[in-house]
Amino acid sequence: MFARTILGDVDPTTLGVVNAHDHLIRTGAGEVYLDPDHLLDDVDKAVQEAQSFVSASRRWADSGTIVDMCPMNCGRGIDELVEVNNRVKDLHVIAATGFHREKVYLETRSHWVSRYTVEQIAELIIADIREGIDRHDYSGPLVDRSPSRAGVIKVATEYGRITPFERKCMEASAMASIETGCPINTHTTFGTCGLEQAQTLISLGVPPDQIAIGHIQRNADVFYLGQILETGAYLEIDGTYRIKYQPDSNRVMELRELGRQGFGERILLGTDSGKRSYQKAYGSVTGVDFNPAVDGPRLLAEGFDPSYVQDLLVNNGQRFFTFRKDA
Numbered sequence: 001m002f003a004r005t006i007l008g009d010v011d012p013t014t015l016g017v018v019n020a021h022d023h024l025i026r027t028g029a030g031e032v033y034l035d036p037d038h039l040l041d042d043v044d045k046a047v048q049e050a051q052s053f054v055s056a057s058r059r060w061a062d063s064g065t066i067v068d069m070c071p072m073n074c075g076r077g078i079d080e081l082v083e084v085n086n087r088v089k090d091l092h093v094i095a096a097t098g099f100h101r102e103k104v105y106l107e108t109r110s111h112w113v114s115r116y117t118v119e120q121i122a123e124l125i126i127a128d129i130r131e132g133i134d135r136h137d138y139s140g141p142l143v144d145r146s147p148s149r150a151g152v153i154k155v156a157t158e159y160g161r162i163t164p165f166e167r168k169c170m171e172a173s174a175m176a177s178i179e180t181g182c183p184i185n186t187h188t189t190f191g192t193c194g195l196e197q198a199q200t201l202i203s204l205g206v207p208p209d210q211i212a213i214g215h216i217q218r219n220a221d222v223f224y225l226g227q228i229l230e231t232g233a234y235l236e237i238d239g240t241y242r243i244k245y246q247p248d249s250n251r252v253m254e255l256r257e258l259g260r261q262g263f264g265e266r267i268l269l270g271t272d273s274g275k276r277s278y279q280k281a282y283g284s285v286t287g288v289d290f291n292p293a294v295d296g297p298r299l300l301a302e303g304f305d306p307s308y309v310q311d312l313l314v315n316n317g318q319r320f321f322t323f324r325k326d327a
């Protein structure tokens with residue numbers, strides 16, 4: 001039983017507080033082209049964010065884990081991520097492979113996803129998981145593998161639709177997950193297509209409890225969220241202090257209702273602080289530490305059962321990010 005961090009495989013019970021979707025480093029690529037606020041290339045600032053997260057985590061556990069959800073060809077900087085990890089005590093970092101939604105790859109007719117077979121794409125994902133992440137982030141013909149391996153696969157879809165490009169990425173990701181036992185954590189756009197993501201991945205053979213449907217808090221429709229949970233998949237709830245979209249009370253309401261319905265062991269928390277304007281180190285009032293620093297105390301203050309809060313912050317993530325095979 002292990003979780004795969006960038007410094008090696010660890011006993012999942014040592015992961016501490018698990019931030020299931022966040023961003024410490026993004027060195028460039030399509031999202032940065034679309035909005036320069038996405039550029040997260042400052043190692044010192046990433047250290048600061050990670051340090052705040054670990055400090056806040058100590059109230060709940062001995063350590064903390066940040067799952068950096070930057071996927072292939074989206075500005076992954078594995079060497080920078082390792083440097084951050086080495087500078088912060090009691091921190092684990094899990095790095096992603098897999099794909100973002102089509103839009104962030106800009107014009108995709110000539111992208112290698114459009115040219116390679118599903119099997120060839122699956123092989124690239126598997127190599128990230130088994131051998132090590134390409135230092136050049138699969139952005140060019142030369143591949144130079146870091147010893148750091150990926151511990152989660154990302155899958156993503158557009159607003160209200162799954163493009164053929166994204167469907168192909170899902171097929172390759174499912175193949176790689178089944179082959180390696182690596183979990184899949186998704187991106188939904190504004191909380192749409194969550195149910196379809198779960199159904200598609202399950203139909204491709206991925207065990208439901210190795211799928212987490214992400215950013216799903218944006219669709220604050222508890223009946224809909226329950227339908228996704230009925231498939232056996234996890235939900236990943238982030239978008240903390242994203243007041244331009246909805247107040248944090250919506251997330252609290254979702255957590256309360258879903259806990260009441262008996263789904264409390266299949267909910268993960270994250271913050272998705274994937275922009276400079278979402279990180280304290282770059283001047284914001286909010287950041288990567290939000291779950292243990294703000295959410296946990298607030299949930300207790302709102303009368304949540306302390307054991308449920310511990311499940312949300314610690315236990316659920318430790319179970320979800322455990323590999324199913326000797327990979």
Ligand SMILES: [Zn+2]
Pocket residue numbers: 021022023069272274
């Ligand atoms: Zn993200």
